[in-house]
Amino acid sequence: MTSSENIKSTADMTLLKRGFGDVELPDIPDVPGMIKREEGQYLYWLGSNLYTGRGAAIEIGTWLGKSTLHLAAGLSSNRLANKLVCYDHFQWAGGANWSSKAKSPRTLEAGDDFMQDFLDNVADYSDLIDARRSKIENIEFDADNIELLILDAPKRAADIFAVMNGVADKVIPGHTIIAWQDFLHPASFEIPAVLADMAAFQTPAHIVDDGTMVGFQVEKRWTAADVTKAALGFRNWSLEECSVAWESWRSIVPTAAWPSFQSGLSMLLHDNGMIDEACRLLETIIDDKLCKARWQKWRKTSIPARYPRLFEAKFVDRTA
Ligand SMILES: C[S@@+](CC[C@H](N)C(=O)[O-])C[C@H]1O[C@@H](n2cnc3c(N)ncnc32)[C@H](O)[C@@H]1O
Numbered sequence: 001m002t003s004s005e006n007i008k009s010t011a012d013m014t015l016l017k018r019g020f021g022d023v024e025l026p027d028i029p030d031v032p033g034m035i036k037r038e039e040g041q042y043l044y045w046l047g048s049n050l051y052t053g054r055g056a057a058i059e060i061g062t063w064l065g066k067s068t069l070h071l072a073a074g075l076s077s078n079r080l081a082n083k084l085v086c087y088d089h090f091q092w093a094g095g096a097n098w099s100s101k102a103k104s105p106r107t108l109e110a111g112d113d114f115m116q117d118f119l120d121n122v123a124d125y126s127d128l129i130d131a132r133r134s135k136i137e138n139i140e141f142d143a144d145n146i147e148l149l150i151l152d153a154p155k156r157a158a159d160i161f162a163v164m165n166g167v168a169d170k171v172i173p174g175h176t177i178i179a180w181q182d183f184l185h186p187a188s189f190e191i192p193a194v195l196a197d198m199a200a201f202q203t204p205a206h207i208v209d210d211g212t213m214v215g216f217q218v219e220k221r222w223t224a225a226d227v228t229k230a231a232l233g234f235r236n237w238s239l240e241e242c243s244v245a246w247e248s249w250r251s252i253v254p255t256a257a258w259p260s261f262q263s264g265l266s267m268l269l270h271d272n273g274m275i276d277e278a279c280r281l282l283e284t285i286i287d288d289k290l291c292k293a294r295w296q297k298w299r300k301t302s303i304p305a306r307y308p309r310l311f312e313a314k315f316v317d318r319t320a
Contacts, residue, residue: 016252019209020045028073031121033066035152035181039211040070046148046177046215047074053082055145055172060136060163061153061181062088064114065121071150072125083130085143088153090115090133137162146170152181155188161231164198168222176218178202184212184257186294187303189264190234196245197230198222204252214252234268239277242268259288263295270307279309286315 023041035043047070051057057075062068072084094110108114115133122129134140136159146167154160171178180195182188195202201222206215237245246265253261262285269278285291295316298304304311 016204016207018207020206021209025070026073026077028069029121029124031066031069032064034063035067035070035213036208036211038208039181039213040066042206042208042211042213042215043067043070043150043179044074046150046179047071047084048077049074050177051075051078051080051082051148053080053147054175055147055170056085056143057082057148057150058085058087058141058143058146059150059152060087060139061151062086062118062131063152065118067150067152067181068118068122068129069125071148072122072128075128076125083128086118086129086131087134087136087139088115088118088131089135090118139163139166141166141170143170145172145176147172147176149176149178150181151178155182155191157190157194157231157234160191160194161227164194164222164227164230165224168224168227171218171221173218173220177205177215178218179206179213179215181213183214184253184261186260186263186267187298188212189268192249192261192264193234193237193245193268194230196248197233198226199248201226207252207254209254235272237268237272239269239274242272242274256290259285260291260294263291266310267307270310275309278307279312279315282310282315 020042021038023045025041025044028040047057051074057071059068059071068084068086075082075084090113092108092110092112092114108117115131119126119131136154139162149167151163154163180191183191183195195216201220202216202218204214205217234245242265246262249261250258262281266278266281269281286295299311299316
């Protein structure tokens with residue numbers, strides 16, 4: 001891939017690089033993971049092509065190490081000695097037993113400590129990885145500068161707020177990349193909501209074609225007051241403010257993902273008490289194939305309890 005390939009200018013945003021599916025990967029250990037192949041390619045590209053060592057490379061939310069391995073493989077290929085600092089609370093959340101596919105399979109129960117499983121999985125790159133156990137709100141960022149920040153744990157405003165505050169005086173304007181996994185995942189709508197209010201500070205730079213990860217470049221440093229406004233503001237947005245915020249992302253969201261991305265807006269409207277408006281919006285997007293599939297899948301999660309009106313039979317077939 002050449003540096004000019006796929007670079008597009010969008011209506012309001014800075015230059016974007018879209019699509020990382022042709023990034024060639026070396027042999028990377030196959031461990032369980034929640035990221036898609038192209039997201040792994042993007043992470044590898046960040047480590048191998050973009051990282052210069054001017055600041056720390058930090059990942060928050062490693063799970064069993066798939067994203068970590070792609071980043072570490074990238075860093076190792078550019079021969080910089082800097083370690084990738086990895087934070088996670090390493091507490092098993094329960095659900096499917098993904099660990100059965102791990103290198104050292106064992107059954108994990110909700111609440112189990114999986115730090116050793118992570119360390120076993122990333123052992124090939126152990127000299128490049130500095131794993132630290134911490135809850136998001138307790139992370140103490142000790143690097144002077146941060147060049148790469150890969151986020152796959154903070155999805156809700158309080159956690160986003162904690163991370164943005166922690167790194168505020170460490171990001172490098174015009175240089176730091178913050179990769180937000182799940183930016184395009186509708187149930188993580190608090191990420192695009194907060195970032196809409198931080199548009200002056202970080203702007204989209206990289207978008208994967210197949211996945212939900214978006215990389216933002218830091219444009220200028222923010223203060224604690226800026227983050228407070230961004231983290232709290234969207235809860236009081238009017239219908240117009242919610243719509244304007246979502247519309248501001250239209251030019252970067254892949255066209256096929258736009259209806260599904262708007263599902264997040266319907267959840268935000270519902271949260272903000274505009275339930276009829278949320279239903280009306282859902283009515284206009286629910287026939288989109290990707291959108292419908294998502295809502296059907298959510299029937300078996302905790303989402304219907306939070307958004308009962310959006311799960312009425314006219315939108316989501318409860319018998320399918
Ligand atoms: C979506 S998974 C990460 C997936 C991983 N990046 C991959 O490639 O498969 C989210 C991770 O964040 C961690 N996490 C969630 N909430 C957290 C919190 N409050 N503090 C620290 N870690 C947390 C979980 O333990 C989990 O490992």
